Structures are given as C-alpha cells and as structure tokens.
Amino acid sequence: MTKAIRIILTALLAAAVLFPLLYTLSLSFFSPGDFTAETAKLLPSSFSLHNYALAAAHSRFPRYVLNSFITAAMASMLRLAVSTLTAFAITHIRFRGKRPIAIALASTLFIPSDAMLYENYVTTAHLGLLDSYLGIVLPSVFSASSAIILIGAYLSYDRDIYDAARIDGAGDLRYIASILTPLTAPAAATIAIQSFIASFNSYLWPLLVTTRPRMRTVQVGITMLGFAEHGETGAQFASIVLITLPFLILLLAGRKALMKALSGGIGS
Amino acid sequence: MKKNERKAFIYLAPALLLALLFSFLPLAKSLIGSFLTISQSGKVLGLAGLRNYASTLTDSAFLSSVGNTLRFIIIFLPLNTLLTLLAATLTRRKSRISSIGECIFISPLAFSLSALALVFKEMFRGRVSIANRILGTDLAWLDSPATAMIVLAILGVFLDFAIDYILLSSAYRSIDKSVIEAAMIDGASSMRILSSIELPLIRSMLAVTVFMAFKDALLISAPVMVLTEGGPFRSTETIMYYYYLEAFRSGNRAAENTIAVIMVAASAIIMALSARRRRFD
Numbered sequence: 084m085t086k087a088i089r090i091i092l093t094a095l096l097a098a099a100v101l102f103p104l105l106y107t108l109s110l111s112f113f114s115p116g117d118f119t120a121e122t123a124k125l126l127p128s129s130f131s132l133h134n135y136a137l138a139a140a141h142s143r144f145p146r147y148v149l150n151s152f153i154t155a156a157m158a159s160m161l162r163l164a165v166s167t168l169t170a171f172a173i174t175h176i177r178f179r180g181k182r183p184i185a186i187a188l189a190s191t192l193f194i195p196s197d198a199m200l201y202e203n204y205v206t207t208a209h210l211g212l213l214d215s216y217l218g219i220v221l222p223s224v225f226s227a228s229s230a231i232i233l234i235g236a237y238l239s240y241d242r243d244i245y246d247a248a249r250i251d252g253a254g255d256l257r258y259i260a261s262i263l264t265p266l267t268a269p270a271a272a273t274i275a276i277q278s279f280i281a282s283f284n285s286y287l288w289p290l291l292v293t294t295r296p297r298m299r300t301v302q303v304g305i306t307m308l309g310f311a312e313h314g315e316t317g318a319q320f321a322s323i324v325l326i327t328l329p330f331l332i333l334l335l336a337g338r339k340a341l342m343k344a345l346s347g348g349i350g351s
Numbered sequence: 352m353k354k355n356e357r358k359a360f361i362y363l364a365p366a367l368l369l370a371l372l373f374s375f376l377p378l379a380k381s382l383i384g385s386f387l388t389i390s391q392s393g394k395v396l397g398l399a400g401l402r403n404y405a406s407t408l409t410d411s412a413f414l415s416s417v418g419n420t421l422r423f424i425i426i427f428l429p430l431n432t433l434l435t436l437l438a439a440t441l442t443r444r445k446s447r448i449s450s451i452g453e454c455i456f457i458s459p460l461a462f463s464l465s466a467l468a469l470v471f472k473e474m475f476r477g478r479v480s481i482a483n484r485i486l487g488t489d490l491a492w493l494d495s496p497a498t499a500m501i502v503l504a505i506l507g508v509f510l511d512f513a514i515d516y517i518l519l520s521s522a523y524r525s526i527d528k529s530v531i532e533a534a535m536i537d538g539a540s541s542m543r544i545l546s547s548i549e550l551p552l553i554r555s556m557l558a559v560t561v562f563m564a565f566k567d568a569l570l571i572s573a574p575v576m577v578l579t580e581g582g583p584f585r586s587t588e589t590i591m592y593y594y595y596l597e598a599f600r601s602g603n604r605a606a607e608n609t610i611a612v613i614m615v616a617a618s619a620i621i622m623a624l625s626a627r628r629r630r631f632d
Binding site for chain 1: 355356358359360362363365366367369370372373374375376377378380381393434437438441442448451452453454455456457458459460461462463464465466467469470471473474476479480481483484485509512514517518520521522541542566570572573576577591594595598599607610611614615618619622623
C-alpha cells in the first residue's frame with residue numbers, strides 16, 4: 084500500500100520534472116505553423132531536422148558555446164588555484180595576522196555579488212576588461228566558500244607530511260602540486276565542478292560586460308539568436324537542445340560522482 | 352618568522368586582492384555613495400545625509416518591487432521546500448525506482464537559466480499555451496499579473512530543484528544504516544522511521560537548503576529578466592530587477608547605492624540567522 088503510493092508520487096513528480104525537457108525536445112521539431120496552431124500542440128507535425136540545420140548554420144551560435152566553455156574552464160581553474168593558495172597559507176603557515184585575514188576573507192560571504200553588480204561593472208570597465216574573457220571571469224574567481232571547503236580538507240591531513248616533504252627539499256608549490264592536491268582530490272573536484280557549473284550558467288554578469296556579439300556566452304547569446312524574429316521559433320529550441328543534451332548525458336553518466344561533488348562541503 | 356609572513360602574504364595576495372576589488376571596495380563605495388548626492392556621470396555633488404534612503408524607501412516603484420519580491424518568496428519558498436523534500440524522501444532508499452527517480456530529479460541541472468526561462472515562456476504563452484491544455488485551465492499565465500508571478504515561482508523551483516534534491520538526498524544517505532535497521536527489527540513502520548529518525552537527522556541540511564533558497568529568492572533578477580522583464584504591468588519587478596533597471600538603464604545612482612546597501616544588510620541577516628541556527632544543532 085505505502086509502496087504503491089510511493090511509486091505513484093515518484094512517477095507524478097518525475098513526469099512534472101521531465102516535462103519541460105521533453106517538451107523542449109518536441110518544440111525543437113516544430114514547424115512555424117505548429118507554433119501558431121489554434122490549440123497548443125504537444126508533438127510536432129513532422130520530425131524534420133530543418134530546425135537543427137538552421138541552428139547549426141547560425142553564424143554565431145558555435146562561437147557562443149565556445150566562449151562559454153572557455154570562460155567556465157578559466158573560472159574553474161583560476162578559482163581552484165586561488166583557493167588552493169589561500170587554503171595552503173591558512174592551514175600550513177604560521178604567521179601574524181592570520182586570524183583577521185581569515186575572518187576578512189570569510190566575511191565576503193556576506194556581500195552578495197548581485198548587489199555589487201553596478202560597482203563591479205564600473206571596476207571592470209576601469210580595468211579595461213569589458214568584452215574580454217577575463218572580465219567575464221574575474222569577479223567570480225575568489226570564493227570564500229570554495230576556500231573554506233579546501234581548508235576543511237587540508238586540516239584533515241597531518242602537517243607532518245608537509246614537514247617531511249620540506250626536509251626532503253620539496254618547495255611549497257611542488258608539495259601542493261604533487262602531494263597535497265592529490266590527497267585532497269575530491270575537495271578540488273568539488274570546487275572545480277561547482278564553479279564550472281556556476282560560471283557556465285551565469286547570465287546577468289556576462290550580459291553586462293559583453294557588448295560585442297562575438298564575446299557573448301551561450302547563456303546570453305541564446306536569447307539573442309534572432310530565430311523567433313524571423314518566424315523560425317523552432318530553431319531557437321533546437322539550439323537549446325544542442326547545448327542541453329550534451330550536459331544531460333554527462334550528468335547521467337557521472338551522476339554518482341557529480342552528486343558527491345555537489346554535496347561536498349555544504350552543511351557539514 | 353619574517354620569511355613565513357612574506358610567504359603567507361604572497362600566497363594570500365590573489366585572494367585578498369580579489370576580495371578587496373570585488374567585495375570590500377564596491378561595498379564601501381556603495382555605502383559612502385548612499386550618503387552623497389551623485390550625478391549620473393558619477394560626479395559627487397554634495398552630502399545627502401539620509402535623503403537617498405528616504406527617497407528610495409518612499410519611492411512607490413521600489414516599494415512595489417519589495418512587495419513583488421515578498422510575493423515571489425511566499426509562493427516559491429514553501430513550494431520549493433515541499434517538492435524537493437518530497438523528491439528526496441521518495442528516493443531515499445536504494446532501489447531500481449529510486450535510481451530512475453534520481454536520474455530524473457537531477458536532470459534539470461542540465462538546463463541553464465536562460466534556456467529554461469525561454470522554454471517556460473513558450474510553455475505559458477497565453478491562453479493557447481500547452482500549460483492550459485495539459486492542466487485543463489483557461490489562464491492568461493504570463494499576460495496576467497496574478498499568474499505571471501506563479502510562473503516565475505515555478506521557474507524558480509526548477510532552477511533550484513536539482514541542487515536542493517542532491518543536498519537532501521546526500522543527507523538522507525549519510526544516516527547511519529544500523530539505526531534504521533535496528534528500528535526495523537523493533538517493528539517500527541516506515542512512516543515512523545521517517546518521522547522519528549530520518550527527518551530529525553536531515554533537519555540541519557533542510558535548514559541549509561531553505562536558507563539558501565531564501566537568499567536566492569530575495570536576490571532574484573536574471574530569471575525575471577528573461578521570462579517577464581518585470582511585466583505585465585511591473586507585477587514581477589523584483590527588488591534586484593528594479594536595482595538593475597535603475598542602475599543600468601536610468602543611471603539613478605541614489606537608488607543603486609541605497610538598494611545595494613539595503614540588500615547586503617538583508618542577505619547578511621539571513622546568513623547570520625542561518626549560521627546561528629547551525630550552531631544550535
């Protein structure tokens with residue numbers, strides 16, 4: 084009895100969650116006429132690949148996707164590097180002023196970047212970074228929560244290893260690269276994945292700092308493809324499928340690792 | 352010791368520089384600017400005292416954006432909490448149905464914000480929309496103030512669903528199995544185990560997700576921008592969307608600075624409450 088209820092509830096919820104995804108797939112095959120039908124259609128009148136051909140032939144769409152990958156990879160690597168150096172200094176070096184510095188860095192958690200949007204835009208413009216990859220990436224490179232995740236991971240290792248490595252003549256960077264990071268790989272993966280997803284998905288900031296069409300990321304570009312204005316709304320959804328499907332496959336293939344990575348460091 | 356200090360500061364320099372550049376300086380500039388009269392081009396014209404706050408707090412457009420944001424939170428937060436908790440609860444034990452459910456419940460993560468907002472725009476496109484056909488309703492959805500906010504809230508739930516589900520699921524799965532097995536041997540029903548063992552044990556993670564969702568909801572702007580642009584009749588114009596319009600479209604520096612300060616204070620309060628709650632657990 085309770086099992087039946089559980090299955091029914093799961094199925095209902097699953098259907099609701101899946102609907103937008105499946106409907107997008109269906110919309111990607113819609114002909115212009117399907118969109119203006121008297122009653123909304125659930126399925127397209129034919130499964131022609133016309134919309135996909137239009138999306139693939141769009142002059143800027145591939146560039147938008149490339150920009151997104153480049154900026155997300157940059158954000159993720161830079162954040163990992165900055166977090167690693169920060170966490171290393173805090174956990175492995177004894178120095179005066181550590182506590183106030185750690186508190187100051189942690190207190191950035193209380194300053195939401197959304198509320199600093201305009202000031203950060205002005206700063207980025209002053210630095211001459213508008214319409215550049217670095218400009219898209221830079222404000223999100225330092226994240227206190229990422230540094231905190233790494234500090235937690237580093238603290239769980241014995242400092243004796245560091246002392247031994249130093250006696251053997253290994254420099255700090257060498258120790259970080261060949262001992263510390265491999266030992267704490269899950270935490271590093273958590274940070275890299277979280278920041279890749281956050282950066283790939285960000286919309287407002289890339290919209291503000293890019294004006295040249297060739298610098299737009301896919302999140303921004305996909306709302307400006309111009310298909311709908313030319314009566315080819317279906318191609319808009321074909322483009323959405325083209326950027327969503329690869330992620331869906333990746334997501335399902337790496338489900339276990341991803342769930343572990345995304346829940347790492349939160350609430351513990 | 353001197354050498355240690357120099358080394359530490361070199362390693363900390365990138366983080367300190369970025370925190371200064373993109374957190375502390377902008378906050379300081381907003382805070383100071385909120386007490387000054389500044390022209391559109393950024394020139395300081397004089398001291399404003401509390402006049403900027405007075406004008407923002409009595410501006411009817413700002414007040415209605417506060418009302419809209421609260422309306423959004425009231426619809427979004429309970430719906431999001433209920434649905435993500437339900438999904439995680441249904442799939443908390445390992446089984447074939449659970450793993451299929453898990454695949455489906457994390458799938459919204461593949462969608463990005465703007466793509467999903469565009470899909471929602473089509474799904475809720477007026478009376479001829481697919482939403483009406485499936486639900487058997489005859490609503491104007493995005494064309495009417497009452498329903499547009501509901502669509503925005505549903506979009507919000509889809510955007511937060513996967514990550515909240517993952518957090519709650521992992522909380523359920525980190526519960527010590529032996530406790531549950533012992534309760535089963537003692538003959539406790541599945542419902543009883545859920546309500547007296549499992550739910551209390553995931554409570555702190557639930558609080559984390561609720562506070563996170565609350566903060567996201569308070570700061571919502573990008574989904575508004577793609578889905579409704581604040582319409583119809585400014586009914587979905589949230590605080591941060593209003594901030595964006597004033598800062599970037601109208602060049603209203605008084606509103607930009609005061610809203611920035613107010614929102615930092617508001618989200619800091621939420622975070623402080625969340626941290627305090629965690630300490631008691």
